[in-house]
Amino acid sequence: RHPAPALLFFVLSALLVVRRPRRLVEDVSGRYRRLWPVLLLLFPAAMALLLAPAHLTADARLRAARDRLAASGGTPDAETIRLLEASLRAEESPDPLRILAFFETVSGHPDAALARLARLFVLSPHDELGRIEKARALLKLGKPAEARPILDGLAAARPGDDVVFVLRLIARSAEEPEAALTELLGRLKSAPLGTAASLAAQVDSALPVFSLAMVRTAERIGAVDPDRALAVLRALSGGEARYHEALVLAAHGRLDEAMDRLRAARAEGATDAARLAADPRLDPLRGRADFATILDR
Secondary structure (H helix, E strand, O other): OOOHHHHHHHHHHHHHHHOOHHHHHHHHOHHHOOOHHHHHHHHHHHHHHHHOOHHHHHHHHHHHHHHHHHHOOOOOOHHHHHHHHHHHHHOOOHHHHHHHHHHHHHOOOHHHHHHHHHHHHHHOOOOHHHHHHHHHHHHHOOOHHHHHHHHHHHHHHOOOOHHHHHHHHHHHHHHOHHHHHHHHHHHHHHOOHHHHHHHHHHHHHHOHHHHHHHHHHHHHHOOOOHHHHHHHHHHOOOHHHHHHHHHHHHHOOOHHHHHHHHHHHHHOOOOOHHHHHHOHHHHHHOOOHHHHHHHHO
16 A cells, blocks of 8 residues: 555665675675665655555645646546556555546446445435535436435535536436526526636536527526626627527627627528627618628628
């Protein structure tokens, strides 16, 4: 469980301590004659490494894995996985089990994630972050009915947790899609601006069936709160979101920006000349030469 060099230093240093240096040199080779003073100096450090508690090694590997994750934006590589597994071999603890379970779920192995989480709950039966990962794995397996009670409990315990909100929304949408959508749109209207944008991006990826409703709701919000509307729309993918960005910007006199978004929508195939010609919300742009150019394409 400890580095091999420490064991080597310990063995060689111990031999130096219990035998005369000259005899050891004769036994090994004359070319190592100058090595024994160095080994003697390293003997205390080798002993400290060998006798160190296992959790110190586990913690160091876990910190190294977290540093690699932070540097990569949360994307694990083979070395990160190796460090997490090595941390577990040194000492089984909740953190590496939880992190590995998340990676296994998102990489398409939710059964393996649930097996890891079973070990986690032996160590920490009420681990809330572990329960989040269990719900995520169950949703990946297509078992929203099993995930729902877990997420309902977490929503009560962690009311401001965006991850719990999105996972619960996914579970709820399987049985109550209209109620789930109503809850989502209400949150987009009331949550802090950054939170609303983050939620929109997460739901756009996890539940694209709700994306068009978010686009249309954001445009309606734009009449009274253009900053919120634009934050939500910019978080959404696709040409329809770009088109509705243009509508909000045009309504508030930001015509150059509106044209830029309209060109992006046109490039993504979200609109055609007939739609552009008929939509009265684009009237503020109609006298511009660049708008006429888009119509002529």
